[in-house]
Every structure is written in structure tokens, then in C-alpha cells.
Amino acid sequence: MTSRLFPFVLALLLTMAATPSAIAATEADYKAAYAAAEAAAKEAAALRHQWTTTVSTLSAAKKAADGGDFDRATAAAKEAEALAKASIYQAVSEKEAWKAMEIR
Incomplete structure (x- = not known):
């Protein structure tokens, strides 16, 4: 029975080891996120x-x-980066999308 559980326990332990822990963000983390x-x-x-x-x-x-x-500053900076990238994507896609519109 334990030999059947071993792969699952091993997978769980590897997942836990690969998952970053909840470490507080530093000023350097914030500065990097803000710059991006x-x-x-x-x-x-x-x-x-x-x-x-x-x-x-x-x-x-x-x-x-x-x-x-x-922590909050880094999270907000990452959110701002995601918003900016979404606006860039929208600008680029709309630049070409008008060509596909049918004029009636």
C-alpha cells in the first residue's frame, strides 16, 4: 500500500519545494517591478x-x-505592467482590426 502512495507523496513534496514561499517583497523587488x-x-x-x-x-x-x-507596492506595480501590456496589445490589434471590418 505504501508503495502506491510514494509517487503521490513525492509529487507533492516536489511541488511544495518548487512553489515560492510567501516572502515579503523588498524595496529591490518593488523597484524592479516598477521599472518594468x-x-x-x-x-x-x-x-x-x-x-x-x-x-x-x-x-x-x-x-x-x-x-x-x-508588498502592496510591488503588487500594484505588477498590475500596472499587466495593464500597460494589455493596452499595448489592444493598440496593436486594433491597428489591423479595422481592415477586417465590412463597410455596409
Whole structure:
């Protein structure tokens, strides 16, 4: 019976070892996440397609970091990067999508 459980226990242990633990974000984590978000936001702005939610989320990240809450600041910066990348995707896809529209 125990030989049947071994693969499952082994898989569980390997999964637990590979999963990052809930470690508090550091200022360096925040700065890296903010830099990535800021770069994506600048790219979206260059495409003239920057979402206002990206700007406000970047502002919230900076405010949280100024208050010393690097967990929340890092999370907000990552969210801002995702928003910026989504706006870039939208800008690029809409640039070509109009060609497929049928004029009636």
C-alpha cells in the first residue's frame, strides 16, 4: 500500500519545494517591478494608447512604496505592467482590426 502512495507523496513534496514561499517583497523587488511597469507604460504612451487605469495604478504603487508597504507596492506595480501590456496589445490589434471590418 505504501508503495502506491510514494509517487503521490513525492509529487507533492516536489511541488511544495518548487512553489515560492510567501516572502515579503523588498524595496529591490518593488523597484524592479516598477521599472518594468514604467517601461511598458511608456511604450503604451508612445503608441498613444495609454490607459488611465495604468497611470493611477502606477501612482498607487509609488504611494505604497513611499509609505514603506513594498508588498502592496510591488503588487500594484505588477498590475500596472499587466495593464500597460494589455493596452499595448489592444493598440496593436486594433491597428489591423479595422481592415477586417465590412463597410455596409
